[in-house]
Structure formats: C-alpha cells, structure tokens
Amino acid sequence: MSRKQLALVIDLNICVGCHACVTSCKEWNTSGWAGPLSDTDPYGADPLGVFFNRVQTFEAGEFPHTETIHFPKSCLHCEDPPCVPVCPTGASFKREEDGIVLVDYDKCIGCKYCSWNCPYGVREFDTKQGVMKKCTLCADRIYDETLSEERRKPACVLACPAGARSFGDISNPTSEVSQAIRDNAGFQIMPEMGTQPANHYLPRRKTKLVIHDDELMRADNPLLKEGELPRPQLSDPFLDDVTSW
Amino acid sequence: MKPAFSVLFLTTLIGMGQGLLIALVAGQFYFVIGSGFEQDSGDFYAKGSAVALVLLGLGLIASFFHLSHPERGMRSIMRWRTSWLSREVLLLPACMGLAALYGLIHWFDITPVLITFGNQKNLDLSMAVGFLLAGASAFLFITTGMIYACIRFIKEWATPWTVVNYTLMGLSSGFAAAAIIAALENALLRDFLAGWAALFTLAAFAAKGFTLWRNKHLPAPFSMKSAIGVHHGHIRQLSQGFMGRSFNTMEFFTHVHPEILHWMTALMLVFGFAAPSALLLAGWADRYLPALIAALPIQYLGLLAERWLFFAQGRHVQNVYYQRAS
Numbered sequence: 001m002s003r004k005q006l007a008l009v010i011d012l013n014i015c016v017g018c019h020a021c022v023t024s025c026k027e028w029n030t031s032g033w034a035g036p037l038s039d040t041d042p043y044g045a046d047p048l049g050v051f052f053n054r055v056q057t058f059e060a061g062e063f064p065h066t067e068t069i070h071f072p073k074s075c076l077h078c079e080d081p082p083c084v085p086v087c088p089t090g091a092s093f094k095r096e097e098d099g100i101v102l103v104d105y106d107k108c109i110g111c112k113y114c115s116w117n118c119p120y121g122v123r124e125f126d127t128k129q130g131v132m133k134k135c136t137l138c139a140d141r142i143y144d145e146t147l148s149e150e151r152r153k154p155a156c157v158l159a160c161p162a163g164a165r166s167f168g169d170i171s172n173p174t175s176e177v178s179q180a181i182r183d184n185a186g187f188q189i190m191p192e193m194g195t196q197p198a199n200h201y202l203p204r205r206k207t208k209l210v211i212h213d214d215e216l217m218r219a220d221n222p223l224l225k226e227g228e229l230p231r232p233q234l235s236d237p238f239l240d241d242v243t244s245w
Numbered sequence: 246m247k248p249a250f251s252v253l254f255l256t257t258l259i260g261m262g263q264g265l266l267i268a269l270v271a272g273q274f275y276f277v278i279g280s281g282f283e284q285d286s287g288d289f290y291a292k293g294s295a296v297a298l299v300l301l302g303l304g305l306i307a308s309f310f311h312l313s314h315p316e317r318g319m320r321s322i323m324r325w326r327t328s329w330l331s332r333e334v335l336l337l338p339a340c341m342g343l344a345a346l347y348g349l350i351h352w353f354d355i356t357p358v359l360i361t362f363g364n365q366k367n368l369d370l371s372m373a374v375g376f377l378l379a380g381a382s383a384f385l386f387i388t389t390g391m392i393y394a395c396i397r398f399i400k401e402w403a404t405p406w407t408v409v410n411y412t413l414m415g416l417s418s419g420f421a422a423a424a425i426i427a428a429l430e431n432a433l434l435r436d437f438l439a440g441w442a443a444l445f446t447l448a449a450f451a452a453k454g455f456t457l458w459r460n461k462h463l464p465a466p467f468s469m470k471s472a473i474g475v476h477h478g479h480i481r482q483l484s485q486g487f488m489g490r491s492f493n494t495m496e497f498f499t500h501v502h503p504e505i506l507h508w509m510t511a512l513m514l515v516f517g518f519a520a521p522s523a524l525l526l527a528g529w530a531d532r533y534l535p536a537l538i539a540a541l542p543i544q545y546l547g548l549l550a551e552r553w554l555f556f557a558q559g560r561h562v563q564n565v566y567y568q569r570a571s
Contacts, residue, residue: 012473012474012475019486022486046489046490047488047489047490048489048490048491048495049489049491050492051487051491054485054486054487054491055486056482056484056485056486056566057482057483057484057486058469058473058475058480058481058482058483059480059481059482059483060475060477060479060480061477061479062479067477068483069473069475069480071473073566082397082398085324085327085328086327086328086329086330086395087324087328088320088321088322088323088324088328088330088331088334089317089320089321089323089324089331090320090323090324091320107317107320108314108317109312109313109314109315109317109318109320109321110312110313110314111311111312111321111330112496113328113330113392115492115496116246116396116398116399116561117396117398118398118563119398119562119563120563120566121493121497121561121563121564121566121567123492124491124492124493125492125496127313130313130314131313131314187474188474189471189472189473189474190471190472190562191471192471193397193398193562201474203474203475204475
C-alpha cells in the first residue's frame with residue numbers, strides 16, 4: 001500500500017457556501033500552533049488578512065438556466081507539490097509520515113517564491129510575521145490525544161454544518177474518503193498541472209426522476225386488446241352463492 | 246505578477262555585472278589567442294573587475310530587500326539540489342569571489358604560466374581564473390533565468406527564451422559597461438568591446454521582439470472548467486469570498502491602466518534596445534565617446550522598464566480564482 005496521504009474531500013453537491021469552515025479555520029489557526037494569522041485594518045475600509053481556507057462562488061450558465069457553485073479552497077496537499085522543491089531554505093516541506101505540506105516558520109526567509117509555484121493560490125504571506133503560511137490540515141489537533149477520537153479532525157471539517165467536508169487517508173482504499181471519491185466520481189482540480197492534489201472534490205449530482213408514458217398508461221393492458229368481459233346476467237349464478245363449477 | 250523593485254534592481258544590476266566580467270575575460274582571451282602579443286594593462290582588467298564587483302554587490306544588497314527575514318538569508322543555499330533560487334544564491338557570491346580574485350591577480354600582475362601549448366601560446370593564472378569566472382557568470386545567467394523559466398504556472402515566463410533574454414540583456418549592458426571603461430582607460434579592447442556590445446544589444450532586441458510576439462499569441466492561461474471541475478462552457482465568478490484584499494490579489498496582479506503598459510513597452514523598446522544599439526554603433530564606428538558613454542544609462546532605464554513589464558505581464562494560473570472582487 002502506498003504511503004499515508006491525509007486529505008480533505010469536499011462535496012460540492014452539499015456545500016451551501018456558509019463560510020463556517022472559513023471562520024472556524026481562522027479561529028482555530030490564529031489562536032494555535034500555526035498562528036497568529038495576522039489581520040491588517042480588520043474593521044476598516046481596506047482590510048487585509050491571512051486565511052488558510054476561502055470559499056468562492058461561481059455561476060455556471062446564463063440566466064435563467066444558471067447554477068450556483070460554492071467552491072471552498074485550501075491547500076490541496078499535492079502528492080507532487082511544486083511549491084516544495086523550489087523553496088531555497090527547505091522551510092517548505094511535505095511530511096513523510098502523513099503527506100501534509102507544511103512551512104517551518106523558523107526557516108522561512110519570506111521570499112514568496114513558493115507561492116509563485118502554486119497554481120491554486122493557496123499559500124498566503126503574513127506581512128506582519130514575514131513568513132509564508134498555509135493550511136496545516138490542523139496538524140496540531142488531528143493527533144491530539146487529549147481530544148476525543150471523533151474530534152481529532154481539522155476545524156473546518158468539524159464546523160461544516162452540512163457535512164460537506166470529510167477528512168481521511170486517501171491512500172487507504174477502505175477509508176471513508178477513498179470510498180467517497182470512488183463512489184461519487186471524486187475529482188482533482190487542475191489535474192493538467194501535474195501536481196496530483198490530494199484533496200478531492202465530489203461533483204454536483206442532480207437526481208432526476210424520469211417518468212415514461214408507459215409507466216402512467218399500461219402498454220400491456222389486456223383490456224385494451226380483449227375488451228371488457230361481458231357483465232354476467234342477473235340470472236347467472238354467483239360465485240359465492242352456488243355455482244355450476 | 247507584481248513587480249518588486251528589489252528584484253528589478255537585483256536582476257538588472259547583476260546581469261550587467263556578469264556581462265562585464267564575461268566581456269573582460271573574452272577581451273583577455275581575444276588577445277591571448279590573437280596573432281600578436283599585445284595585451285591590455287592589468288590595471289584595466291582590475292578596474293573592470295572592481296566595477297563588476299560593485300554592480301554584483303549592489304544587486305546582492307537589493308536582493309536582501311526582497312526578503313522579510315534577511316538575517317536567515319544564509320539558509321537559502323540549503324536546497325541547491327532542487328531550487329534554482331538556491332543555486333543563484335550560491336553562485337552570486339562565488340562569482341563575486343572569483344571576480345575579486347581575477348581583479349587582484351591582474352592588479353598585482355601575478356601571472357605565472359600554467360601551461361604552454363604547442364603554438365607558443367600560454368595559459369597563465371589570470372586567464373585560468375578568468376575562464377572559471379566566465380563560466381560561473383554564464384551559469385549565473387542560467388540560474389537567474391531559470392528561476393522564472395521553471396515556473397510552469399506563468400506561461401509568459403515558462404520558456405527557454407526567458408533565459409536567452411536575461412543572458413543577452415546582461416551581455417549587452419555588461420559589454421557596454423566594459424566598453425566605457427576601456428574607452429576611459431584608453432584600452433586596446435575598446436573597439437572589440439563596443440562592437441560586441443552593439444551586436445549583443447541587437448541580438449537582445451531581436452530575442453525580446455520574438456518573445457513579445459510569442460507572448461501575444463499564448464493560449465488562455467487557465468480554464469474555469471478545470472479550476473473548479475464543473476464541465477460547463479459558461480462559468481463566471483460571483484465572489485472571491487472576501488471584500489478586502491489578500492496576498493493573492495496583491496502579489497499576482499499589477500493594477501495599472503493598460504495605457505501605462507503600452508507606454509512602458511515603448512520605453513523598453515526605445516531606451517532598452519533601439520537607442521543604445523544606435524549609440525553603441527556610433528561609439529564603435531566613429532569612436533564617438535559621448536555616444537558610447539550615453540548608451541549605458543539610457544539602456545539601464547530601458548532594462549528596468551523591461552524587467553517591470555516582464556513581471557507586470559506575467560499572468561499566473563492562480564488568477565483564475567480571483568477574477569472578481571467581493
């Protein structure tokens with residue numbers, strides 16, 4: 001079996017674009033191991049801040065035949081991350097044991113070159129701390145044994161009220177996330193970039209009820225061919241009374 | 246992409262410095278393999294190396310302004326196996342060290358003969374160090390160019406032409422600088438250097454022109470379909486998820502009026518290539534010193550404009566997610 005690769009699986013069919021994952025991510029990570037995620041002028045006219053996770057909204061089609069797609073995006077923890085080999089200091093690395101791509105803030109020199117080498121734009125530079133930051137897949141809580149086992153998940157996964165986000169090891173074919181990808185045509189974004197993102201998305205799925213005419217009108221109704229049976233005469237014997245047979 | 250002034254100065258200044266070093270070594274080699282036995286004075290080569298050292302040093306200082314943590318700068322040599330940026334950080338001081346050595350050898354005229362060939366030509370210490378220096382400078386051009394050319398998410402940059410352009414522009418400005426020093430020092434190499442400076446400027450002009458044409462005909466840098474995985478022919482962004490700014494909306498965009506891009510392109514073509522090649526040709530053919538001296542500062546302005554445009558016109562794939570504010 002291949003090496004462990006933790007990842008998120010996000011169901012675009014479920015996501016309602018409420019941004020609960022965004023705020024819970026910010027709250028957890030700004031107050032913890034990866035923080036602070038600095039904000040500049042947060043309540044002013046020109047706010048600027050660091051987020052690991054953002055939800056964007058797209059529209060497919062033209063009115064009136066439109067569809068709204070809410071699209072959460074955070075680091076995809078690529079299996080071949082282009083941002084890692086280009087880092088001159090080795091501050092950016094992919095963890096061997098679980099495949100999480102992380103930044104060592106103490107080694108980062110703030111040259112921003114890694115962000116140029118990410119096609120998804122998920123690395124964000126913290127101007128106050130002067131280092132590059134990114135989603136850690138909540139590396140500080142998913143192994144925290146002081147938490148109950150079902151709470152050892154990234155903050156965004158726990159926060160999603162609709163249950164659009166799931167978390168697990170995509171290299172283990174029996175994991176919940178692997179099954180979700182297999183069963184629901186899970187896909188990677190920008191596969192042509194060759195980064196093999198670990199995070200997968202599940203597509204919008206429409207359930208349509210198709211009713212054919214012959215389901216409303218019986219095509220094989222024998223009455224249509226043979227006609228109604230003649231009504232019995234009053235003088236004919238009743239079945240439950242007495243019969244000749 | 247957003248042009249950072251530290252990077253504009255870094256790449257243009259070290260490019261000129263490397264070009265100047267290559268020009269000095271090429272000039273020395275030109276005399277060594279020539280039929281006569283004339284050679285320029287050690288002073289000329291030493292002064293040239295000193296000017297190159299200043300240029301490389303200024304570039305190095307400029308590069309520190311690009312870092313948020315310059316005190317950790319030494320760490321950036323760690324990943325030379327995989328990162329072109331790391332290789333550049335290693336090579337720049339190596340070039341500076343070799344340039345200092347080359348200059349000192351010439352200044353003190355320490356030229357023991359290392360090898361004598363069958364045709365009575367000698368390889369002395371200064372020429373040997375010169376070859377190393379030229380090799381390091383040439384490789385530094387490749388690393389600087391590859392830092393940009395290896396980013397496959399910016400199609401304007403991801404081409405061997407990026408390396409070619411960086412090299413030719415460095416050689417052009419470096420040879421022009423060497424020609425000025427030669428003219429001021431009354432060195433024999435003046436015509437050789439001025440002629441090649443004009444040639445390299447014209448070559449850089451042609452390469453840049455081709456690159457502009459190429460970049461104009463690039464396919465769309467991204468596709469909305471693959472960006473969000475929805476197979477629909479008509480997708481538009483309604484919201485990027487926040488109303489303020491973010492690193493992504495600042496680092497990857499240059500918010501200027503399109504008119505400014507046109508003016509900068511004109512400035513680049515005239516100041517960076519057309520005017521200096523004409524001036525260098527005048528300085529070479531007529532030995533007209535003011536033209537030779539004027540070429541370099543004019544060209545440097547043009548090269549700054551070129552580098553600014555290089556960044557401003559690089560469209561990163563991630564911009565697909567930031568098509569619309571709010």
